[in-house]
Amino acid sequence: MWELLRRNDAEARPTGAAAAIARAMIPEGEPVRQGDASTVQAAREILAARMGTAGVAAFDALAQAVEWTAVARRGKRFSKLAGPQQEKVLYQWAQNEWSRWPFLLFSGLIKGAHFDRPEHFEAFDVPYDRSGRPEKARWTRQVLAPEDVDDGQVVECDVVIVGTGAGGAVVGAKLAAEGYAVAFVEEGLYYRRDSFEGRALPAHNEFFRHGTVALGNTVIPVQVGKMVGGSTAVNAATCFRTPPWVLERWCDRLGTRELAPEKMEKYFQEVEATINVHAPPSFALGKAAEIFFRGCDEQGWNHAPIRRNVTGCTAEAVCEFGCPADARQSTDISYIPRALRKGAMVFSGARAGKVVLRDGRAAGVEATTLDGKNLRFDAGATIIACGAIPTPALLLDQNLCNSTGQVGRNLSLHPATGAAALFDETVRGFDSVPQSYFSDQFLRSEGFLLAGAQLPVDVGGALLPLYGDSYLEATRNLDRMVGSTVITGDEYSPGRVRSVAGGRPLITYRMTRRNTERMRAGIVRLAEIYFAAGAKKVYPLMPRMPLLESAGDIDELRRLDVRPSDFIATSWHPLGTCRMGPDRTTSVVDMSHESHDVERLFIVDGSTLPGPPGVNPQITIMALATRAAERIAHRV
Numbered sequence: 001m002w003e004l005l006r007r008n009d010a011e012a013r014p015t016g017a018a019a020a021i022a023r024a025m026i027p028e029g030e031p032v033r034q035g036d037a038s039t040v041q042a043a044r045e046i047l048a049a050r051m052g053t054a055g056v057a058a059f060d061a062l063a064q065a066v067e068w069t070a071v072a073r074r075g076k077r078f079s080k081l082a083g084p085q086q087e088k089v090l091y092q093w094a095q096n097e098w099s100r101w102p103f104l105l106f107s108g109l110i111k112g113a114h115f116d117r118p119e120h121f122e123a124f125d126v127p128y129d130r131s132g133r134p135e136k137a138r139w140t141r142q143v144l145a146p147e148d149v150d151d152g153q154v155v156e157c158d159v160v161i162v163g164t165g166a167g168g169a170v171v172g173a174k175l176a177a178e179g180y181a182v183a184f185v186e187e188g189l190y191y192r193r194d195s196f197e198g199r200a201l202p203a204h205n206e207f208f209r210h211g212t213v214a215l216g217n218t219v220i221p222v223q224v225g226k227m228v229g230g231s232t233a234v235n236a237a238t239c240f241r242t243p244p245w246v247l248e249r250w251c252d253r254l255g256t257r258e259l260a261p262e263k264m265e266k267y268f269q270e271v272e273a274t275i276n277v278h279a280p281p282s283f284a285l286g287k288a289a290e291i292f293f294r295g296c297d298e299q300g301w302n303h304a305p306i307r308r309n310v311t312g313c314t315a316e317a318v319c320e321f322g323c324p325a326d327a328r329q330s331t332d333i334s335y336i337p338r339a340l341r342k343g344a345m346v347f348s349g350a351r352a353g354k355v356v357l358r359d360g361r362a363a364g365v366e367a368t369t370l371d372g373k374n375l376r377f378d379a380g381a382t383i384i385a386c387g388a389i390p391t392p393a394l395l396l397d398q399n400l401c402n403s404t405g406q407v408g409r410n411l412s413l414h415p416a417t418g419a420a421a422l423f424d425e426t427v428r429g430f431d432s433v434p435q436s437y438f439s440d441q442f443l444r445s446e447g448f449l450l451a452g453a454q455l456p457v458d459v460g461g462a463l464l465p466l467y468g469d470s471y472l473e474a475t476r477n478l479d480r481m482v483g484s485t486v487i488t489g490d491e492y493s494p495g496r497v498r499s500v501a502g503g504r505p506l507i508t509y510r511m512t513r514r515n516t517e518r519m520r521a522g523i524v525r526l527a528e529i530y531f532a533a534g535a536k537k538v539y540p541l542m543p544r545m546p547l548l549e550s551a552g553d554i555d556e557l558r559r560l561d562v563r564p565s566d567f568i569a570t571s572w573h574p575l576g577t578c579r580m581g582p583d584r585t586t587s588v589v590d591m592s593h594e595s596h597d598v599e600r601l602f603i604v605d606g607s608t609l610p611g612p613p614g615v616n617p618q619i620t621i622m623a624l625a626t627r628a629a630e631r632i633a634h635r636v
């Protein structure tokens with residue numbers, strides 16, 4: 001009797017209720033181990049590290065809400081319900097519009113923590129930790145960490161560049177090659193390949209910016225890198241030129257031919273040669289590409305391998321967690337070493353907080369290192385290249401460049417969703433590149449791009465909005481799963497970045513009806529491709545419709561009255577918040593990337609794109625940065 005009471009009491013405690021939820025969410029079934037109290041403990045530890053006690057308290061409160069609201073709905077606490085009833089409760093939480101997002105975050109954390117275990121990687125014969133490979137020799141004397149600098153140090157240079165991603169590194173390397181003294185200030189640290197374990201959780205803790213979530217009529221996590229190399233060091237190495245018709249559209253809107261395809265051609269060529277862009281060999285394309293192409297052929301739709309910026313790729317599918325082979329030619333591997341050879345310096349772990357003004361002109365920046373030291377950079381030209389989320393936040397904090405109120409507006413996200421599919425054949429997406437194929441059949445006509453997105457063990461485990469037996473069926477067969485993404489065009493740019501609490505970004509974004517429809521249309525097309533290729537089941541990233549058992553179910557998806565929050569969406573491509581243009585009332589910088597308001601202050605990153613390109617943007621940003629270097633060289 002006492003034993004029974006004690007057990008009941010334990011279930012009612014926060015971790016007891018959460019453990020019951022974890023058990024119901026993730027049932028036992030080889031090779032997947034059942035969720036339990038240790039799963040919950042791991043999830044709470046992740047939250048404690050990222051969000052402190054407030055995060056853990058919110059997690060516990062949600063577990064209690066699931067536990068006790070079951071009494072009203074089903075007459076018993078959640079932990080006392082039978083398995084099938086528990087499953088129904090979990091789906092109700094995921095499908096109800098009001099509880100969906102908190103619950104998806106809660107359940108994604110539990111699943112992600114559970115699958116970040118060595119035994120789940122071993123079950124699929126995938127290495128758990130890829131770090132520690134022998135390093136290649138590299139010239140790093142000019143890359144300084146916080147411990148290498150002195151408090152109050154003043155650095156004199158021709159050009160200071162804040163940020164080392166697709167914009168900053170490229171413009172900096174070009175200016176260094178012209179003979180200018182270049183100093184890079186980078187908030188993230190310099191990581192080498194022996195740091196890259198190849199798993200989502202450690203990577204997101206170390207190499208990504210935290211707290212970048214767009215809020216509005218849905219919730220969209222915005223992924224942004226924070227390390228030397230910026231987002232290029234955690235991206236999928238997908239390389240698309242800006243489609244010519246997009247460049248034409250920009251020219252029409254801006255009333256200038258400066259970005260016309262024939263004028264941009266030489267910049268694309270130079271970037272592609274520098275970062276070695278080419279089509280992947282067939283071993284790297286993988287089985288998933290073969291299946292996708294088969295499905296597209298059945299439908300009569302175009303498809304092709306994606307060109308990538310890699311040298312010696314080992315096809316380990318972990319590009320987005322840092323390349324353990326140093327194969328991806330991200331800017332820390334390509335442009336930054338070029339700049340170092342020409343004498344540039346990188347101050348890593350240093351956050352620029354203020355642009356220094358002298359006689360109304362930009363004259364450098366002030367920065368603070370991770371260990372609290374203050375640095376000042378005195379420069380003839382100041383280039384802000386922090387990316388489309390931090391750049392406007394930094395400027396707005398000082399109310400700079402904003403005389404016409406344009407800074408932070410026009411945010412586009414290319415919001416992306418997707419679907420996975422289960423096949424009889426072995427796919428092993430973990431042994432190919434994560435994004436190796438695409439179809440732009442619907443890009444111009446319907447506004448979305450279809451591209452590969454293989455599911456690593458830990459991401460696949462966390463992402464699918466399934467619970468109980470159907471979740472188990474999907475996750476125990478991750479080696480027979482093909483994943484793809486739908487990237488939406490987003491041409492209305494309906495978002496905004498504001499600055500709060502010392503330059504921290506607050507992101508708002510309203511998903512338009514049109515983009516919502518595109519997400520559904522994209523998932524419908526993926527389901528058609530998959531079933532045509534022989535899929536057994538299709539798993540849309542849609543909590544309201546997470547499973548299609550046959551091609552016949554696609555009609556139900558076509559008829560569903562969809563809302564923005566019906567899709568698990570994410571953004572890898574925030575753009576446009578300080579856009580360029582000749583007209584100062586609709587743009588922040590001119591066609592040479594110089595601020596309309598502040599002389600010698602330049603912005604060279606994804607924020608200056610005149611509109612979303614509709615395809616993955618790194619080549620567009622790098623080509624524009626190459627062009628910007630020519631213009632800025634005349635102004636230093």
Ligand SMILES: Cc1cc2nc3c(=O)[nH]c(=O)nc-3n(C[C@H](O)[C@H](O)[C@H](O)COP(=O)(O)OP(=O)(O)OC[C@H]3O[C@@H](n4cnc5c(N)ncnc54)[C@H](O)[C@@H]3O)c2cc1C
Binds near residue numbers: 224227234618
């Ligand atoms: C997970 C992921 C996958 C992607 N996959 C692809 C892909 O396959 N193909 C593609 O074309 N694009 C991809 N992208 C997008 C692409 O990488 C980015 O669009 C591009 O890198 C943006 O360049 P940027 O210069 O604007 O900013 P970033 O590359 O993000 O660089 C900005 C840098 O500035 C630093 N910084 C910010 N604020 C400060 C400050 N105050 N002080 C000092 N430093 C600061 C940041 O730490 C960062 O290192 C992906 C992005 C992500 C996150």
